[in-house]
Amino acid sequence: MAEDASSSSGCTGKLADNSINQDELIMKQQREIEKEISESIPLVGELEDITSLEKEYFEDPVYLLKVKDLTSKYKHIRRTRPDGNCFFRAFSYAYLENLLTDKTEYEKFYEIAKNSKDILVALGFSQFTVEDFYETFMEVVQRVGEQAAGAEGALPAARAELHDRFNKQGYSDYIVVYLRLVTSGQLQTQHDFYQNFIEGPRTVTEFCRQEVEPMYKESDHIHIIALSNALNVGVRVKYMDRGEGSQVIAHDFPEGAKPLVHLLYRPGHYDILYG
Numbered sequence: 001m002a003e004d005a006s007s008s009s010g011c012t013g014k015l016a017d018n019s020i021n022q023d024e025l026i027m028k029q030q031r032e033i034e035k036e037i038s039e040s041i042p043l044v045g046e047l048e049d050i051t052s053l054e055k056e057y058f059e060d061p062v063y064l065l066k067v068k069d070l071t072s073k074y075k076h077i078r079r080t081r082p083d084g085n086c087f088f089r090a091f092s093y094a095y096l097e098n099l100l101t102d103k104t105e106y107e108k109f110y111e112i113a114k115n116s117k118d119i120l121v122a123l124g125f126s127q128f129t130v131e132d133f134y135e136t137f138m139e140v141v142q143r144v145g146e147q148a149a150g151a152e153g154a155l156p157a158a159r160a161e162l163h164d165r166f167n168k169q170g171y172s173d174y175i176v177v178y179l180r181l182v183t184s185g186q187l188q189t190q191h192d193f194y195q196n197f198i199e200g201p202r203t204v205t206e207f208c209r210q211e212v213e214p215m216y217k218e219s220d221h222i223h224i225i226a227l228s229n230a231l232n233v234g235v236r237v238k239y240m241d242r243g244e245g246s247q248v249i250a251h252d253f254p255e256g257a258k259p260l261v262h263l264l265y266r267p268g269h270y271d272i273l274y275g
Contacts, residue, residue: 039081041079041082042079042081043080043089043166043167043169043172044078044079044081044089044090044093044163044166044172044272045078045079045080046078047076047077047078048076048077048078049076049077050067050070050071050074050077050273051067051071052077053067053070053071053077062242063240065246066240066246066247067240068246069246069247069248070238070240070248070264070273073275074238074262074273074274074275075274075275076273076274077264077271077273077274078090078093078094078271078272078274079271079272080093080270080271080272082268082269083216084215084216084218085173085176085215085216086219086270086271087219087223087263087270088175088176088179088180088183088219088223088227089166089172089175089176090263090270090272091224091227091235091261091263091270092166092179093162093166093272094261094262094263094272095109095231095233095260095261096140096141096144096162097159097162098260098261099145099148100144100147100155100162102148102260103148105260106145106148108232109141109231109232109233110141110142110145112230112231112232113137113138113141113231114138116134116182116185116230117130119185119189120181120185123185123188123189125185130178130181132174133174133177133178133181134178136174137174137175137178137179140162140171140175143161143165144158147161173215176215177215179227180212180213180214182227182230182231183212183223183226183227184208184212184213185230186227186229186230187204187208187222187226188204188205190229191203191204191205194222194226197221197222197225198222207222219270221251224237225254228253228254228257229254233257233260233261234252234253234254234257234258234259234260234261235252235253235257235259235260235261235262235263236250236251236261236262236263237250237251237263237265238250238263238264238265239251239265240264240265240266241267262274262275
């Protein structure tokens with residue numbers, strides 16, 4: 001009988017192992033499918049009519065009402081790849097695009113951007129780590145400055161160049177990484193204030209290491225508040241969800257600032273909106 005129990009136990013163990021292996025296989029397959037879907041979507045898409053959202057939700061009366069509200073306020077949408085970096089990519093693209101037609105805003109931003117590396121190094125970030133990302137970021141910023149408020153006929157070419165850079169992974173991801181570091185720096189500089197936004201026992205520094213600095217980590221209110229404060233840029237986020245009513249609720253960051261960047265948030269994802 002003991003032998004039977006032993007063999008039975010061994011069999012159960014094998015079944016459990018097989019079950020674990022099967023679960024891991026399914027999860028691996030799921031991740032590969034998600035990666036494939038994600039990589040088939042451009043990092044930043046072309047400009048689309050806002051009514052294109054209606055096709056996504058034609059069988060969803062709740063969201064259709066929200067889309068109707070959105071179309072009364074915005075004309076176009078530009079989609080970003082849903083890879084966890086969408087807030088940083090959407091924000092930076094929309095803001096730099098805005099700067100192409102606003103020389104005064106550009107000059108204000110340029111000073112903040114230029115000094116940002118020294119602030120990060122003073123906070124203890126490795127100069128060696130920060131340098132590459134900073135240089136690529138500033139290369140794109142300076143190119144925008146060269147084209148900002150230039151001849152009207154040159155604007156389409158400037159926008160096309162910006163779009164091209166944001167769809168090259170080398171440029172696009174370096175901009176995202178650098179803005180993640182700037183966000184982390186802001187959170188740590190004002191850690192007493194931002195600690196109030198962090199759930200659980202984590203310190204601000206731990207939160208930054210785990211949720212802000214790594215690529216592909218999704219962004220929340222705290223990321224938007226920190227980045228908009230660090231760069232002194234107004235951001236309006238329209239939250240489209242299953243909340244009550246037919247209107248899409250808007251939040252402005254920092255509170256009271258004039259929004260220069262307009263983003264659409266749907267659970268887990270940000271796209272760019274145009275009036």
